[in-house]
Every structure is written in C-alpha cells, then in structure tokens.
Ligand SMILES: [Fe+2]
C-alpha cells in the first residue's frame with residue numbers, strides 16, 4: 001500500500017472517531033429516560049416482525065408477537081455483540097504498534113459494544129417486567145462466541161458487517177409512521193444505529209485489510225466458513241422461533257390448535273431470518289464490499305447457501 005492510500009484509510013478511521021464522540025449516548029439519560037414499556041404498544045415495527053405472516057392471529061395477538069420478538073431482539077443483539085466485541089479486541093492487537101488512530105477507533109468500537117450489551121440486558125429485564133412469565137432464551141452467548149471465534153477472521157468480519165449493516169435497515173423500518181409503535185423501542189433502534197454506523201465502516205476497513213493478507217486458497221476456505229457461520233445463525237434463530245412460538249401458545253390466553261402451532265413457528269422463523277440474515281445480506285453496501293473481495297463463483301456459492309434459508 002502506498003503512503004497516500006495509508007493516509008486515506010487513516011482518515012476514514014479518524015472520521016469514525018469524530019462521529020463516535022459526537023453521537024455518544026448514555027443508556028439511562030438518553031435512551032430509557034425513566035420510561036417503562038407499555039404493552040398497548042408494538043415493540044418491533046411490522047416491517048421487521050412480519051406480523052402479516054401470522055395469518056391466524058387477531059390484532060391483539062399480533063401485537064403480543066411484536067413484543068415477544070422485541071425481547072428476542074434484545075437477546076439476539078446481546079449475543080452477537082459478545083463475539084463482535086471479542087473479535088474487535090483481537091483485531092486491535094494488529095494496531096498496537098501501528099496506526100494509533102485505527103487503534104483508537106477499535107477501542108471506541110469495543111467500548112460501545114460493551115455498552116450496547118448492557119443496554120440490551122436492561123431492555124430484556126424491562127420487558128420481563130411487563131410481559132407474562134415463561135419466556136425462554138436458552139442460547140449461551142459465550143458458547144456461541146467461542147464457536148464463532150474458531151472461524152477465520154475474514155469469515156467473522158463478513159458476518160459482522162452483515163449484522164452491523166442491518167441495524168441501519170432496522171432503524172429505517174422503525175421510523176415508518178406507526179402510532180402504535182413503542183416510542184421507547186424506537187429510541188433503542190435510533191441510538192443503537194447511531195453508533196453502529198461507525199462500526200460498519202470499521203468492519204469494512206478491517207475486512208479489506210485482513211483480506212489483503214490472504215492467499216486465494218485461504219480466502220476460498222474463508223468463504224465456506226462464512227457460509228457455515230450464516231448456517232449457525234440460522235440454527236440459533238430456528239431454536240428461538242421454536243421457543244417463542246411455544247411461549248406464545250402458553251401465554252396468549254387461548255388454545256392454539258395442532259394445525260396452527262407449526263404455522264406460528266414458521267412465521268417466527270421467517271421474521272427472524274429476515275431480521276438477522278437477509279436484511280443485512282441484501283444491503284447494497286454489503287454486496288459491494290463482498291463482491292470486491294471474492295470471485296463470481298464464490299459469490300454464487302454464498303447465494304446458493306442463502307437461498308436455502310427462505
Ligand atoms: Fe451494537
């Protein structure tokens with residue numbers, strides 16, 4: 001890399017630091033503001049919860065579904081941010097005795113991700129206060145993080161960029177006019193997205209940097225690992241769709257029939273695949289960065305794997 005490219009990259013890290021300082025927020029003072037969740041509101045917007053797909057449910061039941069999904073949203077983010085933060089700390093090692101601007105950008109990234117995990121734990125506890133008992137989220141964030149970090153950095157950064165780009169789309173869905181949507185949950189999307197925007201830029205810079213050191217064979221293996229990671233995310237959302245459908249049936253106040261139960265579970269799964277896989281993969285910036293790193297054949301391999309998750 002020539003000196004001009006190095007300066008241009010350092011400037012991009014620097015801009016993330018400036019923005020990170022400008023938008024920085026506090027969980028209680030800015031996001032929660034002494035509010036509570038109100039169960040007359042939806043927690044996730046329709047464009048994420050895909051409630052129209054829950055065709056057998058009443059409008060009150062659909063609102064309950066959006067609240068269950070809101071709680072799962074907090075838990076899933078708490079989970080993915082565990083491995084994202086560990087990877088960011090690991091990557092910071094490459095900059096210890098190098099570009100100190102890049103190092104600061106990664107340190108801020110890590111600090112924000114720790115705060116986000118605390119925010120999502122808080123949101124989970126606040127939802128627990130207002131929804132019926134019996135909700136389960138049994139996936140261990142540390143176990144998932146250990147498994148994810150066993151894959152190559154290239155693959156983990158690919159998955160991470162997907163995740164950090166979809167928080168943008170989730171925010172955009174949350175600002176669609178809908179008077180029934182919880183103002184508090186809308187603020188969760190807003191504040192989270194404000195810091196995630198910098199993370200997505202850093203992911204891209206780090207992904208390209210790590211990619212440049214790989215041989216063609218290593219990258220080809222990493223493409224397979226990215227596919228394995230997406231399949232692992234799918235395994236998580238399948239398990240949670242099952243858990244959430246079971247919780248819905250137990251807490252909705254009526255009997256859910258044998259024919260209806262699998263339809264509800266399938267609708268949860270469709271929503272979760274949209275929220276946690278496809279909404280990021282379809283982001284134009286994700287396609288742009290990924291296609292700049294891989295061959296057409298590798299791209300087809302990824303697309304074929306994604307097509308099985310519909
Ligand atoms: Fe985050």
Ligand SMILES: [Fe+2]
Pocket residue numbers: 084113164195196199
């Ligand atoms: Fe992030």
